[in-house]
Amino acid sequence: MEETIRPLEMILPLFPLIVILLCLAPLIFAMAGILLPALGTNMVTGELHLSLDAMKALMAEPGLGQSLRLTLTTGSGATLISLALALLGITFTWGTPWWRWIQRMLPPLLSLPHVAFAIGFAFLISPSGWLARLATPGLTGWSRPPDWQIIQDPYGLTLTLALAIKETPFLLLICMAALSQIDVDRQLWLGRSLGYRPHQVWLKILIPQIYPLIRLPLCAVMAYSLSVVDMAILLGPNRPPTLSVVVFGWFQEPELSLIPRATSGALLLLGLTGIFMGIWVLGERLAATLVKKIRIDGNRGRSPRGLTGIVRGSMGTGFFVSISVLSALLLWSVTTRWRFPDAWPARVSLANWASELPYAWYPMGFSVIIALLSSIIATLLVIGTLEHQNRTRRPWPLWIMALPILVPQLPMLFGIHVAALRMGLSPTLPLVVWGHLIFVFPYIWICLHGTYHRFDARYTTVGLTMGHSPLTCFLKIKLPMLLRPILFSWAVGFSVSIAQFLPTLMLGGGRIATITTEAVAIGSGVDRRIAAIYALIQLTLPALAYAMALILPRMKRGTP
Amino acid sequence: MNRALTLSRLTIRNGASPLFPELCLTIAPGEVVTIMGPSGSGKSTLLSWISGALPPHFTANGTLTLGDRELTTLPIEKRGIAILFQDDLLFPHMTALENLLFALPRGGAQERRTEALCALTELDLEGLEDRRPEALSGGQKARISLIRALLSRPKAVLLDEPFSKLDKPLRQSFRHLVFAKIRAMGIPALLVTHDKDDIPLGGRLVHLGPTQLRVPSIE
Numbered sequence A: 001m002e003e004t005i006r007p008l009e010m011i012l013p014l015f016p017l018i019v020i021l022l023c024l025a026p027l028i029f030a031m032a033g034i035l036l037p038a039l040g041t042n043m044v045t046g047e048l049h050l051s052l053d054a055m056k057a058l059m060a061e062p063g064l065g066q067s068l069r070l071t072l073t074t075g076s077g078a079t080l081i082s083l084a085l086a087l088l089g090i091t092f093t094w095g096t097p098w099w100r101w102i103q104r105m106l107p108p109l110l111s112l113p114h115v116a117f118a119i120g121f122a123f124l125i126s127p128s129g130w131l132a133r134l135a136t137p138g139l140t141g142w143s144r145p146p147d148w149q150i151i152q153d154p155y156g157l158t159l160t161l162a163l164a165i166k167e168t169p170f171l172l173l174i175c176m177a178a179l180s181q182i183d184v185d186r187q188l189w190l191g192r193s194l195g196y197r198p199h200q201v202w203l204k205i206l207i208p209q210i211y212p213l214i215r216l217p218l219c220a221v222m223a224y225s226l227s228v229v230d231m232a233i234l235l236g237p238n239r240p241p242t243l244s245v246v247v248f249g250w251f252q253e254p255e256l257s258l259i260p261r262a263t264s265g266a267l268l269l270l271g272l273t274g275i276f277m278g279i280w281v282l283g284e285r286l287a288a289t290l291v292k293k294i295r296i297d298g299n300r301g302r303s304p305r306g307l308t309g310i311v312r313g314s315m316g317t318g319f320f321v322s323i324s325v326l327s328a329l330l331l332w333s334v335t336t337r338w339r340f341p342d343a344w345p346a347r348v349s350l351a352n353w354a355s356e357l358p359y360a361w362y363p364m365g366f367s368v369i370i371a372l373l374s375s376i377i378a379t380l381l382v383i384g385t386l387e388h389q390n391r392t393r394r395p396w397p398l399w400i401m402a403l404p405i406l407v408p409q410l411p412m413l414f415g416i417h418v419a420a421l422r423m424g425l426s427p428t429l430p431l432v433v434w435g436h437l438i439f440v441f442p443y444i445w446i447c448l449h450g451t452y453h454r455f456d457a458r459y460t461t462v463g464l465t466m467g468h469s470p471l472t473c474f475l476k477i478k479l480p481m482l483l484r485p486i487l488f489s490w491a492v493g494f495s496v497s498i499a500q501f502l503p504t505l506m507l508g509g510g511r512i513a514t515i516t517t518e519a520v521a522i523g524s525g526v527d528r529r530i531a532a533i534y535a536l537i538q539l540t541l542p543a544l545a546y547a548m549a550l551i552l553p554r555m556k557r558g559t560p
Numbered sequence B: 001m002n003r004a005l006t007l008s009r010l011t012i013r014n015g016a017s018p019l020f021p022e023l024c025l026t027i028a029p030g031e032v033v034t035i036m037g038p039s040g041s042g043k044s045t046l047l048s049w050i051s052g053a054l055p056p057h058f059t060a061n062g063t064l065t066l067g068d069r070e071l072t073t074l075p076i077e078k079r080g081i082a083i084l085f086q087d088d089l090l091f092p093h094m095t096a097l098e099n100l101l102f103a104l105p106r107g108g109a110q111e112r113r114t115e116a117l118c119a120l121t122e123l124d125l126e127g128l129e130d131r132r133p134e135a136l137s138g139g140q141k142a143r144i145s146l147i148r149a150l151l152s153r154p155k156a157v158l159l160d161e162p163f164s165k166l167d168k169p170l171r172q173s174f175r176h177l178v179f180a181k182i183r184a185m186g187i188p189a190l191l192v193t194h195d196k197d198d199i200p201l202g203g204r205l206v207h208l209g210p211t212q213l214r215v216p217s218i219e
Helices: A002-011 A014-024 A026-039 A053-059 A064-093 A097-110 A114-125 A130-135 A157-179 A184-193 A198-227 A230-235 A243-252 A256-295 A305-333 A351-392 A409-422 A429-454 A458-465 A470-481 A483-498 A502-507 A515-523 A528-555 B043-051 B096-103 B109-122 B138-151 B168-185
Strands: A335-337 B005-014 B023-027 B032-036 B058-066 B081-084 B156-160 B189-192 B205-207
Touching (some): A002 A470, A014 A429, A026 A053, A026 A256, A053 A256, A064 A243, A097 A157, A097 A528, A114 A305, A114 A515, A198 A409, A243 A256, A256 A409, A305 A335, A409 A502, A470 A483, A515 A528, B005 B043, B032 B043, B043 B058, B043 B081, B081 B138, B109 B138
Parallel strands (some): B156 B189
Antiparallel strands (some): B005 B058
């Protein structure tokens, strides 16, 4: 018995160490990589002369104030709208056929990558887009597309809306995980038996309980929305763009002397995210005080019939938009001739696919290899670390594990890039896989840790009392029982990796092309047909992973 | 005014099969009727139907009235029927006092606070008003959940095995307290339990099951 225990007990402590080394320590390099140049390190000689010249150069940049304003309005707007939609959506659909429908629609919506969504969204709502074509000429009387700046509008409204629609399913998923930890139905029943209308029970009883559980992923949404680059390039304003796009442009410049300006910009983005999160925390406290007052005032509430309709309508519209985005992409990918204002293409064929696929195999291969490697390594690391924590009964705080996605990607990646160069690591595939791993790991952790910790340890005890080794019990009892959540978390990690733009571009030195980097490059061009093909390939890969995660456990009988 | 709770010609089906034969039952004000039966006989499902929370995979026929008022189609919040579960289900993000204030009808802030504090004092719970549920003992939580259910001025109470998780001495005193409160308030109550000791002295007992159903009439 002793001999069989040893291998597992010897290996498990290594997992947290690897996690610290590969996924958390890079944050320190990242901070050094942006702080040192911003504070005056000479990028050629490496000498440090403390000065604020880089900051001054940054502040003198024309349009910086407007970029900051745009970043704040788009980031905060998207976060607020998606949070409101998710919470209101649950409040007004829980226990109804709407809720079951939302649950069914979530996996395909989650598998829709941001870039693919942005490309399809542009196809849908641009002045020459599908919606305009469907309404023309009957409702509009147009003979040519109007000169409206809907895409890349100067206020960033389209970017805000697209981000909000895209983040809502993620927040719904996180809310579902949080709701599984509390007894929703009986609390709802209890609250209603005391005379409260269901929406009042949600407001006063249930949302205050789930909010602390979704707070961290919400911060990740905040950090993402404030620092997003790929979607902002495709849908955001460009004169000036959001701060993340400005700074990304600076990093792309080959002139080394301009790097301090870029790192100062990255530092500013980091500071902006920190300040925004601070303001959010203050807002939370204010909201908590208000809710505390109203939750015990005895007000049972009035019928929210109008609001119910609005919320259900908004949820339906969001899902309709996502489905329309997919349809628009499919249609454009097979279009050979589609003149405005025709509602449908005049000629369709698979010729676009036939001519483009030979070029797409190469980036597709890289995407799959990087995503498979990073998601499988991350899943193994998550399981190993969780198992170690379960045995030592010392779980790490969730915010530490989620740190890489709570910090804006751009400054962090630049820091890692500089640190890698200093260590003599040139841009190669392993470096890109590592870059993906840093961002894939937290998502898998967030998805899996709750289910893993809730696993009833008595099942393992039963196995041990029958004389099986801990390793056998782990492999034959625990893993098969947790197969479904493990595979789902892996699929989330796989899709996160497929959607990565900055880590591939910055750590691959522009030499490694994936479907996502190609889709961004083509999506910001003019050929809708090729853009649609790349967007469809980009969304098919995660969809296949999700399908596998859902189908495989069904093939294995007896898996709960 | 007659405030009896009446179930008339009630059948609940899970698919095609009825959980129990047609049930007719009237519970007088202040009376506690006990329901017993094997697992799966439909005891908790019956409570969920009376409360208005019947799970969608069940279908029910029959009517529910409280006095002259028919409740059958009303939503849970309009029925005025409180429920006490096996678990205390005190809201974890609220203090003991806030849990009680949540249940009280609207009114002056000071009056509501005084009423809640008085209710705590009456059950020897003074000084616990600012404690959160995790800082209370099982017995304290049970008593607070009872006060919470009664402070909402219910017209009837459903008791879904509320004593089963308490230890024996506590169980007995809590049982007496619950029955005394219900009698004092003069509201009908339906108790679901597996333990014969829970049946109030002289109270009626209904056996629920697929083949047999015995409902003694009020003497």
